[in-house]
Amino acid sequence: MKLKPLYDRVVVKKIELETATPGGxxxxxxxxxxxxxxxxxxxxxxxxxxxxxxxxxxxxxxQKVLISKYAGSDVEINGEEYTILKEEDILAIVED
Amino acid sequence: MKLKPLYDRVVVKKIELETATPGGxxxxxxxxxxxxxxxxxxxxxxxxxxxxxxxxxxxxxxQKVLISKYAGSDVEINGEEYTILKEEDILAIVED
Amino acid sequence: MKLKPLYDRVVVKKIELETATPGGxxxxxxxxxxxxxxxxxxxxxxxxxxxxxxxxxxxxxxQKVLISKYAGSDVEINGEEYTILKEEDILAIVED
Amino acid sequence: MKLKPLYDRVVVKKIELETATPGGxxxxxxxxxxxxxxxxxxxxxxxxxxxxxxxxxxxxxxQKVLISKYAGSDVEINGEEYTILKEEDILAIVED
Amino acid sequence: MKLKPLYDRVVVKKIELETATPGGxxxxxxxxxxxxxxxxxxxxxxxxxxxxxxxxxxxxxxQKVLISKYAGSDVEINGEEYTILKEEDILAIVED
Amino acid sequence: MKLKPLYDRVVVKKIELETATPGGxxxxxxxxxxxxxxxxxxxxxxxxxxxxxxxxxxxxxxQKVLISKYAGSDVEINGEEYTILKEEDILAIVED
Amino acid sequence: MKLKPLYDRVVVKKIELETATPGGxxxxxxxxxxxxxxxxxxxxxxxxxxxxxxxxxxxxxxQKVLISKYAGSDVEINGEEYTILKEEDILAIVED
Incomplete structure (x- = not known):
């Protein structure tokens, strides 16, 4: 089962990120x-x-993105939780 | 008796969904x-x-869709309950 | 005496509906x-x-229609009660 | 002294109406x-x-009209009371 | 010193009006x-x-006008009090 | 250090004004x-x-202007206090 | 890791500024x-x-800018804190 968002909506999966410093x-x-x-x-x-x-x-x-925390609606598909929000609630793309 | 929604309104029937994993x-x-x-x-x-x-x-x-829970108005026709909402309150189409 | 609504307004008379099943x-x-x-x-x-x-x-x-319950303004003409609302507050046309 | 409303504003005088039935x-x-x-x-x-x-x-x-009750502003000119409102607050024209 | 209002703003001085009836x-x-x-x-x-x-x-x-009572901002210039408001808060022009 | 406002924003310095009457x-x-x-x-x-x-x-x-009192944001640069507001919050230009 | 803001969003780092007077x-x-x-x-x-x-x-x-204090969302990347806001919440560019 798959979600196909309508118009300017986007399906995302919330994640945690971390960064390695040059010193490790x-x-x-x-x-x-x-x-x-x-x-x-x-x-x-x-x-x-x-x-x-x-x-x-x-x-x-x-793509990895930064979103407004309280934007969008949550849904659980195949045991995984997703969030559906409008693109205008995405603040920035996170690049490596 | 049948409902013919006006302009960007949509009539839906609320359902429950489940997914079979490969392992059954x-x-x-x-x-x-x-x-x-x-x-x-x-x-x-x-x-x-x-x-x-x-x-x-x-x-x-x-089509199966995911909607905003509190969007729309309920009505009962021929003993069945329906919800009428605007298409902008439909978050995503659910595909198999 | 007759009401002629302006622009996108509609005069309706609230009614109750019922449906006969095939089994009567x-x-x-x-x-x-x-x-x-x-x-x-x-x-x-x-x-x-x-x-x-x-x-x-x-x-x-x-036409028979389904309207938002609290939309519009009520008025009594010739002893009959009517509601005046905007067409956007009509959810659907009800067809036999 | 006379009021000349600006743009889409209308000056009205509130009245009471009644209807004679065919039976009198x-x-x-x-x-x-x-x-x-x-x-x-x-x-x-x-x-x-x-x-x-x-x-x-x-x-x-x-013309006789039906207006939203709380729309507009009241003013007294030559001892008579009038209401100034926008045309969009006029619900319908009342025809005989 | 003089006020020159910007765009659709208007400077007015509040007044009281009275009307002489034909009988005086x-x-x-x-x-x-x-x-x-x-x-x-x-x-x-x-x-x-x-x-x-x-x-x-x-x-x-x-011109003499009728304005929304609480519209606009007050200012005192040369000992005289004025009100600055948008033209859309002027309800009507008052003609003799 | 200098402030260059963006788009329709304006930097002003609040002042007090007085008027000399012909009699002095x-x-x-x-x-x-x-x-x-x-x-x-x-x-x-x-x-x-x-x-x-x-x-x-x-x-x-x-130019000297009259502004909405609570419009805009204050900032202190080089020991002087300024206000940044949108032009639409300027009510009138004050001319001598 | 780097943030690439979408559309009219801007990533800024909050700073303190000071000015040297001619007298030092x-x-x-x-x-x-x-x-x-x-x-x-x-x-x-x-x-x-x-x-x-x-x-x-x-x-x-x-560029150095002056922003609305409560505008935007904060995020910490590589141990540094940033704010993402819309350009319309930037009041002015600060020039030396």
């Missing part, structure tokens, strides 16, 4: 109270504008 | 507090934009 | 807490868009 | 809690749209 | 709780629309 | 509770409209 | 209650308008 120490990256790391699992076809145009989303499947 | 164990899929599985029963003609254009909806009759 | 049992159709059956008595000329265009309404005089 | 009985027409009968005394030049266009109003001087 | 009796005109008579002292260049167009205002310097 | 008496001009005199220190490039157009501001550096 | 005295610059100095670390591709157009942002990486 592992620092936990910490999304503060208002934010949360996540991985993009599926993206909608695009945002429906007032003029009827569909604008494709910027985020891609597999 | 049945896991109940669980829409969390904010969401609910449903089957699309009827769809409106399309969303009326500010420029007067009607944009056809993406969801189709018979 | 009469089931009361039940609009739940948030909704209410009604019959369309008069419709406005159309919705005024931001670009000045008037878009004719979809509902027609005589 | 007089039934008081009753605007329920949310509504009120009134007579149009003066109308503005038209609604200013976002594109700068002025759209003439639908209601005319002398 | 003076009736105080009374703006009710929500409204207030005023005289236009200065008008802005026009309303800035979303498309960048400036639409000149309808009210002119010297 | 000095009257303090008094912005009432909701308003405040100020001098424009820097202006943004212009307002960004929905269509992507930038519309230059009307106010100029050095 | 160091004055702490003080963003008052509602504001906060920061340095721009990364900027999104541009603001998505209603017509589908992307408008590039005005602020650039490395």
């Amino acid at each position: 120490i592992i620092l936990p990256d910490s999304a503060k109270e208002e934010s949360q790391f996540a991985e993009v699992v599926a993206v909608g076809e695009g945002k429906l504008l007032n003029n009827g145009q569909i604008v494709p989303l910027k985020v891609k499947e597999g | 164990i049945i896991l109940p899929d669980s829409a969390k507090e904010e969401s609910q599985f449903a089957e699309v029963v009827a769809v409106g003609e399309g969303k009326l934009l500010n420029n007067g254009q009607i944009v056809p909806l993406k969801v189709k009759e018979g | 049992i009469i089931l009361p159709d039940s609009a739940k807490e948030e909704s209410q059956f009604a019959e369309v008595v008069a419709v406005g000329e159309g919705k005024l868009l931001n670009n000045g265009q008037i878009v004719p309404l979809k509902v027609k005089e005589g | 009985i007089i039934l008081p027409d009753s605007a329920k809690e949310e509504s009120q009968f009134a007579e149009v005394v003066a109308v503005g030049e038209g609604k200013l749209l976002n594109n700068g266009q002025i759209v003439p109003l639908k209601v005319k001087e002398g | 009796i003076i009736l105080p005109d009374s703006a009710k709780e929500e409204s207030q008579f005023a005289e236009v002292v200065a008008v802005g260049e026009g309303k800035l629309l979303n498309n960048g167009q400036i639409v000149p205002l309808k009210v002119k310097e010297g | 008496i000095i009257l303090p001009d008094s912005a009432k509770e909701e308003s405040q005199f100020a001098e424009v220190v820097a202006v943004g490039e212009g307002k960004l409209l929905n269509n992507g157009q930038i519309v230059p501001l009307k106010v100029k550096e050095g | 005295i160091i004055l702490p610059d003080s963003a008052k209650e509602e504001s906060q100095f920061a340095e721009v670390v990364a900027v999104g591709e541009g603001k998505l308008l209603n017509n589908g157009q992307i408008v590039p942002l005005k602020v650039k990486e490395g």
